[in-house]
Amino acid sequence: MEKLLQTSAFFVLSILFQSLFSANSQSFIGINYGQVADNLPPPSETAKLLKSTSIGKVRLYGADPGIIEALANSGIGIVIGTSNADIPTLANDPNFAKQWIDSNVIRYYPASNIIVITVGNEVLTSGEQGLVSQLVQAMHNLQEALNSASLGGKIKVSTVHAMSVLKQSEPPSSGSFDPAFSDTMKGLLGFLKDTGSPFMINPYPFFAYQSDPRPETLAFCLFQPNSGRFDSGTNINYMNMFDAQVDAVRSALNAMDSEDVEIVVAETGWAYKGDSNEVGPSIENAKAYNGNLIAHLRSMVGTPLMPGKSVDTYLFALYDEDLKPGAGSERAFGLFKPDLTMTYDVGLSKTSQQVRIFTVLQFWVFADSESFIGINYGQVADNLPPPSETAKLLKSTSIGKVRLYGADPAIINALANTGIGIVVGTSNGDIPALANDPNFANQWINTNVKPYYPASNIILITVGNEVMTSGDQGLVTQLVPAMHNLQEALNSASLGGLIKVSTVHAMSVLKQSEPPSSGSFDPAFADTMKGLLGFLRDTGSPFTINPYPFFAYQSDPRPETLAFCLFQPNSGRFDSGTKITYMNMFDAQVDAIRSALNAMDSKNVEIVVAETGWPYKGDQNEVGPSIENAKAYNGNLIAHLRSMVGTPLMPGKSVDTYLFALYDENQKLGPGSERAFGLFKPDRTMTYDVGLSKSSQTPTTPTTPTTPRTPTTPATPETKTKAWCVPKGGVSDAELQMNLDYACSFKGIDCGPIQPGGVCFEPNTVASHAAFAMNLLYQTAGRNPWNCDFSQTATLTSTNPSKST
Template sequence: MVILRWTSTFFVIVAAFLQLIHFAYSESFIGVNYGQVADNLPPPSETAKLLQSTSIGKVRMYGADPAIIKALANTGIGIMVGTSNGDIPSLASDPNAAQQWINSNVLPFHPASNIILITVGNEVITSSDGNLMSQLLPAMQNLQNALNSASLGGKIKVSTVHSMAVLRQSEPPSSGMFHPQYIPTMKGMLGFLSSTGSPFAINPYPFFAYQGDPRPETLAFCLFQPNSGRFDSRTNINYMNMFDAQLDAIRSALNSIGFKGVEIVVAETGWPYKGDSNEVGPSVENAEAYNGNLIAHLRSMAGTPLMPNKSVDTYIFALYDEDLKPGAASERSFGLFKPDLTMTYDIGLSKSSQTPATPTTPVTPAPKSKATGWCVPKTGVSDAQLQANLDYACSQQGIDCGPIQPGGACYDPNTVASHAAYAMNLLYQKAGRNPWNCDFSQTATFTSNNPSYNGCTYPDGST
């Protein structure tokens, strides 16, 4: 009996240890959207294995498909489930309907399936159905009451998801404000979020901002690539990427109506890898740059200028293409993975120790290895471009450009080329040493020759 009890305890400890290993490899601030408007998706069980082979820590569903929720049981992956916009009237008018929704979509699965958030509808406030706006808060309250009655009120949050169109103004970020006609509804909803500790969920898409302003400098600003930035004279902050600017505009809007304590979650953001011939911006290169640099930015824990030193939970759109979606080709081309579970392009999400199982033959390519050596400017790059690279690198949080300041070990020779080389390599090494960290709008390259000289040491990843 003693041996049997010890054996049982041992297996419990081992199981707990294995779960800790999963949590160690996953990153809770990186999520993915799991849309299902498609007829070629792999089985949920295979998707669960795929997700466990990555550092993705959370999944957002647009509904509450029981097969998917069950498949994610005991994985530790956080699950965001949602009600449709069409569910809102009944949820708002009938507390029993809300209780039944919880009974059907939450209670049979929790806690084995780690449901963390219920979103009530999607982009309701800016939808064409004005009646839904007044019904949104009652629906959220009824679902919260149903959770409370099941003793889950402190464990599962209730929110809703907004488009950036809720803002009347977003530039500069410090002037961010909601449209006046939305503010009465916003205040009621934000009061609910504040009292329950629930997040404000938003869908920022730098891709759409670029489509509205398709200049090269706008593309670099949207893709986290070297650019001159956009200066906010009210805060003296020079924003270096659109993602931070959009989030801080939301932060400013929330603060302006008295809700500084409500946290923000990015429910959707992404970039299509393919589009119609008349669409501006979709390409594999741009999608890889946006999502890869976004993940590097999140992993840096730099945060945004108004929300520093933390990563906003961010759900990338999307896990798979949705081939039945209407509209432009880009709408069907956001998938990070193909239906056969291979990567559309590599943004450094895979765990090197695992590969996903597939229904057919496993063909997942190995993750791209970390690039080796040093990142330096290509020959022939203009001083103007080098200066832009230098300004960009030194503006990033955690990058110490002191050695190239007067008196620093790398100040001499005092040339733009020398200073840019040091700063570009430093950013590459600090950002994760991935190939896309040494791009700088295609003005950088790798070298195996150590560029260090005299007392000036260029980091190489080991220092």
């Protein structure tokens, strides 16, 4: 373990079961309600349909009074629009703009929750220069009319764009607007920045596939398994077309000094049928695209350039529009039929959503182990329990893998037939013999692997530990030959491919690590690193690393660094190379390694975290060790891994991570903290609880409560007394806003009830909204004391705050 300060990465905690207690709708999922049809049901019936779903917003292409009235008091956000033909009059006659607001907004608002007015549709790419030149002025006049009606800030004004507003979109980091629109775009973005209004875009992976109908493109468009598309500008491997299209727009906005302008997806969808000569339309493809998109939005993963928050997205469309001209697919985007039944099920109904979520929850909670969570089993101690007792302990947890620093036969035998993955290691002292004598390598495999495998699930052999940074040049030069000889010995034993060979590195193998996009290996190791990475690529073996935010904090012991290291609320650290704001140190350290690997043509080499942890005590002069900090780091890290969010440069998959450590090692040298990393005591009780035991993960059967002013507490074991997380007295609104943003960014935390129109929106104060969100996070994250820390701005109370209002 070595000290190395790095930048940090974002944290999104996944709490799947909270979705069972969610509000009636999800504010980031909307739908387009087109009316170019002669067979649509009455608006009142459509309103009932929408209220039976998790759809939170509806976009109209006009301002139909029947629909707006039918949606009154539903809480559903409504986007209304002017026609393109209205633009000249709106631009030239402020009185017409006021009349438009009087007729289409004031008479319905706030009972009908109008949230955005779109001025025209795809105007910039319409080819009508007269409309283009008058667009921004029309928007200004509508905004002035809203201001005059005291609705400025409550209802936004924007316009919707086709993706062809971009001149360049591939790769996403090169996204740029067409220079033909530069004057209008400059004025438009100035308006959006001044008013806090969104940039609205219509991305359609469906059309991208029609332009490039290869199987790999289809998988990329449908969020299905694929090799991804690598963006060399940011070193991000995009795994789906939706994220790539949205991030291309993000890059274009950033290049126009509009980093703070929010993106809203006004339309996206997939046709379920079309003409015989059309490529792409089918029930299967439409169901895959829309279903996987909805799941992606619900995950709150965001896009690589906008992690941790789902982009507001309006699906196209609510119904088919049977009078639309054009190809057959234009009339086949509807998710629902005119009789209000589903065209196909993508989980939008509240009942199907609860069933699906509970199924996933059951899998997550009751799975025997989690393959991405491992633990280090060090033995520099004289008080450890017998291996057989340790095996029983491990089987009672969700730990899926164990790393040994040697190849202790008693431990390997004790883990036989448990299914637990085992990492065994050679010592640094073995490296010269392994490098120079293939027979020694064969003997090592015959002694330490073959007698136990496959009953003992040996998955990886690590050759030495932190060899590259050991200062022993003789070992460094012999490292890769030693790995080759062990691999050949495995191949000879018909175990090649079944058991991998790697070596473990300290973070100081990097020369540059801050910001993460600049990550690069120390040139002093260049020759060895080149050979090592070639070996890893050829054998499909991982690059294993020891990131320790604990040491980063010791090097920079400021409160903001501690919050950054512990996955607690903080302002983040901006990486100008990728335009990513990192929200925690772990992700930043891992992504610095990712960048360094990518720069060495090793973007497909997997990263494994061989060690990471936080000590719970230390010497008097040590900064950082404490039960509270250790519990916060390890508990929040485990939650981060379980969320499957990944890191910004490796989204959607958790990095295999071995926690340090299973037990304290009381004979280790160095400061006191070196002897205090153990998550379990020698008597096999927990040093502190971070949710690794299977019993601590098993909830009582969830029920769906009504939505109260503050969240109902999910059923929990009786050993935890009832408590609520509330802000401390004297905390500023700025701090509370940070807590609010932090809590609402978590996957599974639904802040819809405190949005405009939500049941807990009033009182409309930062303090009230923050209290709701902070308590919601505490109640759903396990109701542990560290879940109610919020950088020491929160406290627990035994008095239900909803009963004191």
